[in-house]
Structure formats: structure tokens, C-alpha cells
Amino acid sequence: MQKVAIxxxxxSDLPVMQDAIxxxxxxxxxxxxxxxxxxxxxxxxxxxxxxxxxRGINVIIAGAGGAAHLPGMVASLSPLPVIGVPVKSxxxxxxxxxxxxxxxxxxxxxxxxxxxxxxxNAGILAAQIIGATSQTVQNTILNYKESLKxxxxxxxxxxx
Numbered sequence: 001m002q003k004v005a006i007x008x009x010x011x012s013d014l015p016v017m018q019d020a021i022x023x024x025x026x027x028x029x030x031x032x033x034x035x036x037x038x039x040x041x042x043x044x045x046x047x048x049x050x051x052x053x054x055r056g057i058n059v060i061i062a063g064a065g066g067a068a069h070l071p072g073m074v075a076s077l078s079p080l081p082v083i084g085v086p087v088k089s090x091x092x093x094x095x096x097x098x099x100x101x102x103x104x105x106x107x108x109x110x111x112x113x114x115x116x117x118x119x120x121n122a123g124i125l126a127a128q129i130i131g132a133t134s135q136t137v138q139n140t141i142l143n144y145k146e147s148l149k150x151x152x153x154x155x156x157x158x159x160x
Contacts, residue, residue, distance in 0.1 A: 020123035038069040049077035059126040065089025068101035
């Protein structure tokens with residue numbers, strides 16, 4: 001079974017990150033969810049990041065607000081693909097601090113970055129990464145994309 005870890009800097013990020021959890025469950029991909037703070041639990045961050053691949057994790061989605069160091073720190077320690085979700089938090093500068101903290105990674109430490117509060121797209125991207133080597137997951141993604149197309153076609157017809 002394929003597995004995605006979804007981590008966030010604090011419990012307050014869960015309402016945003018829930019979209020990634022939900023879409024991955026819809027795709028029948030196992031999800032592991034935890035709170036790992038880059039600033040408050042650095043030891044947990046190191047342990048999680050260095051060992052996730054040996055525990056069967058395939059992709060990591062990391063959501064963080066404010067300074068948003070979590071995705072980059074995880075990517076610096078893990079051989080797995082990391083998808084960063086910038087979260088607009090209460091102490092945020094309209095979310096831009098989070099976006100730029102995750103987006104502007106130095107060469108050699110990539111983090112795929114989705115839109116502000118874009119956890120659903122992070123879940124879909126994680127599934128697409130897994131789908132590159134799993135025909136079952138790829139078929140699920142193909143069906144999902146077809147359903148998106150059909151919704152647009154139906155909406156177009158409903159307008160006429």
C-alpha cells in the first residue's frame with residue numbers, strides 16, 4: 001500500500017490540511033497525520049524526516065504558516081519528495097511570508113509548493129507522484145480528472 005505523510009506545524013493548520021487528507025482517502029491512499037513543529041519540536045522533526053522513507057512513506061506533505069520552515073527542513077533531511085502547503089495563519093503577513101518561505105528553497109533542496117491553503121492540490125500532486133509507479137493510483141487519477149471534465153461539461157450545459 002502506498003502511504004503519504006501529512007504533517008503540519010500546529011493543530012491550527014488542520015482545517016487547511018484536512019483537504020489533503022480527504023482527497024488522499026478518496027483515492028484510497030493511506031495517510032499518516034501528525035504535528036511536527038520545526039521550531040518547537042526540532043528533535044521530532046529530525047527523527048521524522050530522517051526515518052520516514054524507512055517506515056514506508058512515499059511522499060510527505062508539510063503545511064506551515066508564518067515563517068514556514070517545516071517543508072524546507074523536512075526536505076533537507078529526507079530523500080522523499082516533499083510538497084509544501086503555505087498556510088495563512090493568524091501571525092501571517094497575508095500569507096506571503098509562508099508562500100515565499102516554502103517557495104524560495106536553495107538549489108539542491110527542492111520543495112514542490114502549492115498555492116496558499118492549497119492542501120487539496122498537494123494531495124492530488126502526491127497521488128500523481130505515486131501514480132507514476134502505481135497503475136492502480138494512476139487509474140484513480142485518470143478517473144478523477146475525467147470527473148472534473150464532466151463537471152465542467154455539465155455546468156456548461158446547465159447554463160444553456
